[in-house]
Every structure is written in structure tokens, then in C-alpha cells.
Amino acid sequence: xxxxxxxxxxxxxxxxxxxxxxxxxxxxxxxxxxxxxxxxxxxxxxxxxxxxxxxxxxxxxxxxxxxxxxxxxxxxxxxxxxxxxxxxxxxxxxxxxxxxxxxxxxxxxxxxxxxxxxxxxxxxxxxxxxxxxxxxxxxxxxxxxxxxxxxxxxxxxxxxxxxxxxxxxxxxxxxxxxxxxxxxxxxxxxxxxxxxxxxx
Amino acid sequence: xxxxxxxxxxxxxxxxxxxxxxxxxxxxxxxxxxxxxxxxxxxxxxxxxxxxxxxxxxxxxxxxxxxxxxxxxxxxxxxxxxxxxxxxxxxxxxxxxxxxxxxxxxxxxxxxxxxxxxxxxxxxxxxxxxxxxxxxxxxxxxxxxxxxxxxxxxxxxxxxxxxxxxxxxxxxxxxxxxxxxxxxxxxxxxxxxxxxxxxx
Numbered sequence: 001x002x003x004x005x006x007x008x009x010x011x012x013x014x015x016x017x018x019x020x021x022x023x024x025x026x027x028x029x030x031x032x033x034x035x036x037x038x039x040x041x042x043x044x045x046x047x048x049x050x051x052x053x054x055x056x057x058x059x060x061x062x063x064x065x066x067x068x069x070x071x072x073x074x075x076x077x078x079x080x081x082x083x084x085x086x087x088x089x090x091x092x093x094x095x096x097x098x099x100x101x102x103x104x105x106x107x108x109x110x111x112x113x114x115x116x117x118x119x120x121x122x123x124x125x126x127x128x129x130x131x132x133x134x135x136x137x138x139x140x141x142x143x144x145x146x147x148x149x150x151x152x153x154x155x156x157x158x159x160x161x162x163x164x165x166x167x168x169x170x171x172x173x174x175x176x177x178x179x180x181x182x183x184x185x186x187x188x189x190x191x192x193x194x195x196x197x198x199x200x
Numbered sequence: 201x202x203x204x205x206x207x208x209x210x211x212x213x214x215x216x217x218x219x220x221x222x223x224x225x226x227x228x229x230x231x232x233x234x235x236x237x238x239x240x241x242x243x244x245x246x247x248x249x250x251x252x253x254x255x256x257x258x259x260x261x262x263x264x265x266x267x268x269x270x271x272x273x274x275x276x277x278x279x280x281x282x283x284x285x286x287x288x289x290x291x292x293x294x295x296x297x298x299x300x301x302x303x304x305x306x307x308x309x310x311x312x313x314x315x316x317x318x319x320x321x322x323x324x325x326x327x328x329x330x331x332x333x334x335x336x337x338x339x340x341x342x343x344x345x346x347x348x349x350x351x352x353x354x355x356x357x358x359x360x361x362x363x364x365x366x367x368x369x370x371x372x373x374x375x376x377x378x379x380x381x382x383x384x385x386x387x388x389x390x391x392x393x394x395x396x397x398x399x400x
Binding site for chain 2: 113116117120121122149151152153155156159160162163164166167170171174176177181185188189192193195196
């Protein structure tokens with residue numbers, strides 16, 4: 001965000017820039033969560049800044065969507081804070097984490113689709129590293145407690161969580177899963193993946 | 201690919217165009233499967249056509265990658281043709297289908313990553329509709345035979361197949377799964393998802 005790197009930063013100027021960036025990220029989160037095709041011009045307008053100002057901070061749609069996603073995931077991660085994740089039996093804690101993750105993702109699923117159009121999956125996953133660390137910690141504890149399988153790598157199980165919940169967002173948006181179906185389908189899918197004592 | 205819609209097509213001219221398109225798709229598949237960042241200029245050169253000719257058929261990188269993916273999946277689908285998919289016990293047939301699908305996807309995983317950078321997941325999935333119909337037919341038969349679960353929607357189980365195998369390609373490319381690990385991990389993951397008789 002260092003737009004004043006070459007000059008001595010003037011505090012008032014920097015405060016303006018920070019206020020503009022905050023307004024752009026807030027408006028971007030709001031508009032893209034409603035319509036993944038929302039234009040950069042619409043986001044500038046909703047943020048109350050000129051397009052030149054917006055492009056000064058985010059030189060491309062890709063850069064803007066990347067920053068908006070980072071902002072939204074940061075807020076989402078705070079919502080996932082829940083002490084019982086570390087204390088409740090792991091399958092129960094997983095059900096709860098899936099529910100709260102899905103609630104947030106569902107609200108922002110169109111923003112995720114906007115990101116999916118311009119960013120590689122690997123980059124989208126990087127933005128989720130903080131919430132995914134919660135998932136990893138919980139699966140790891142479930143493995144230690146003997147509730148979750150240990151015949152698949154921990155990191156792979158975390159990846160399946162990411163893949164499954166984001167697939168659900170896409171299926172929901174495409175109308176292939178109904179609003180009521182998603183949560184039970186997600187829970188059943190992840191728990192059978194995590195707890196299966198498979199024969200072969 | 202009717203580039204001559206406005207004029208009467210001249211047969212020799214059309215044959216040239218078809219030859220060029222075939223060469224571009226072949227070169228695109230080859231180069232992008234080696235390096236997802238291969239440039240349009242490199243692909244034109246490898247195809248033995250000028251950039252103007254290439255852009256005449258594929259006006260953007262996105263359009264080119266889209267066509268190359270379609271071409272590659274079409275070829276891959278033919279390789280998946282296997283009569284035993286309809287006759288072997290469903291779990292055995294699924295193991296076989298996963299193995300052959302992974303072999304092909306692994307060979308072209310960088311092309312898939314190139315596609316993932318410029319195309320929405322929904323579009324990539326559309327390109328896979330033919331191979332995914334094989335997956336759907338097999339899962340449906342497994343459900344009829346009592347080998348696969350029926351407490352999750354068929355379409356969702358097909359989606360998880362798509363999500364899981366493409367996640368494996370990403371994990372493999374990112375070095376988070378070793379070459380030897382992928383096949384057993386995929387098989388164990390999909391079979392426990394499909395056969396789990398989950399308690400909750």
C-alpha cells in the first residue's frame with residue numbers, strides 16, 4: 001500500500017489514502033458479494049473515490065479482487081474464532097466449524113466466484129491460509145484423539161476441506177444444491193471423509 | 201469456427217484454416233502441458249503459423265486456452281473408454297477409472313493449471329462434461345448395486361470426484377503430494393466418500 005514511497009509521507013495525505021483504501025475494500029466486498037461481475041467503476045463510485053484514485057491503489061481488476069478477497073477472508077477468520085473448537089469432541093467441533101465456515105462463505109460466495117474468474121485456485125487458497133490453519137489444528141487434534149483417520153496425510157485432508165466447501169459454494173450458486181441441502185451435505189461429506197475406516 | 205461466415209467458403213481456404221487450427225490446438229496442448237505460462241507467440245511458432253493467423257482464430261489467450269482444454273479433454277475422454285466400467289463391481293471399476301483419469305490428468309496437469317488461471321472453475325467443469333458423465337454412470341450403477349451410498353445426491357458425488365481429482369493435480373504440482381502418493385490417496389479418498397456408511 002506504499003503509494004508515497006518516493007516522497008516523504010505527509011501524514012494527512014497518508015490518512016486520506018488509508019481511508020480511500022478502506023472504503024474501496026469495503027465497497028468491493030459488498031458489491032462483489034452481490035454480483036461477481038460488478039465493475040471496477042461501480043466499486044469506485046460506491047466507495048466515493050474517483051477511478052484514477054482506485055487504479056492508483058489497485059492497478060487492475062485482478063489486483064482489486066485479490067485485495068478484496070484478502071480483506072473479506074481476514075474478517076471471516078475473526079468470526080471463526082471459537083474456543084470450543086479446541087475442546088469439544090473433534091467430530092462435533094468439525095460440524096460446528098463447517099456450519100460457521102459455510103455461513104460466511106455462503107454470504108460471500110459471489111465474491112469467491114469473482115475471485116475464481118481472475119485468480120488461480122492456488123492464490124485463492126493462499127488467502128485462506130489463516131482459516132485453513134484452524135481446520136488443520138482441529139483435524140490434527142481429531143487424529144490425536146483417535147476420532148479422525150490417520151491413513152491420509154493431514155495436509156491432504158485440509159485440502160479436501162477447502163475443495164469440498166468451495167465446491168458447495170459453486171453448486172449452490174449454479175442451483176445444483178438447494179439452500180437447505182448444503183449444510184447437511186457438507187457435514188456428511190466431510191465427516192465420512194475424516195472418520196471413514198475404509199476396508200481396502 | 202466459421203471465420204468465413206460472411207464470404208462463401210472457398211474449400212482450399214477452409215482446409216488451410218482447419219489445418220492451422222488443428223496445428224494450433226496440438227501445439228497448445230503440448231506446450232501448455234509442459235509450461236502453464238507458455239506464451240501465445242510460442243504456441244503460434246510451434247504450430248508453424250503467424251500470430252495474426254492464430255489471433256484470427258483465437259482472439260485472446262483465454263479463447264486459446266479454452267479451445268486447447270476442450271481439445272485435450274476430448275482426446276482424454278476417448279482414452280477413458282473401457283467396457284469393464286459397466287461390468288466390473290463398482291468399487292473396482294471406480295479404482296480403475298480413478299487410475300486412468302489420474303494418468304491423463306497428471307500428464308496434462310499444467311494445462312489444467314493454465315486453464316485455472318484464465319477460466320472460471322464452472323467453465324472448466326463444463327469442458328469435462330463428457331468424462332464426468334462416465335463418472336456419473338458408474339456412481340449411479342454403484343448406488344443401484346448397493347455398493348455406493350445413496351444418502352448424498354448423485355450430482356454432488358460427481359462434483360466431489362471432479363474437485364478431489366483436480367485438487368490432487370494442484371497438490372502434486374505444488375509438491376504437497378509426492379508422485380507415488382497421489383494414486384493411493386485418491387483411491388482411498390474417493391472410495392471412503394462413496395462407500396461410507398456414516399453414523400450421524
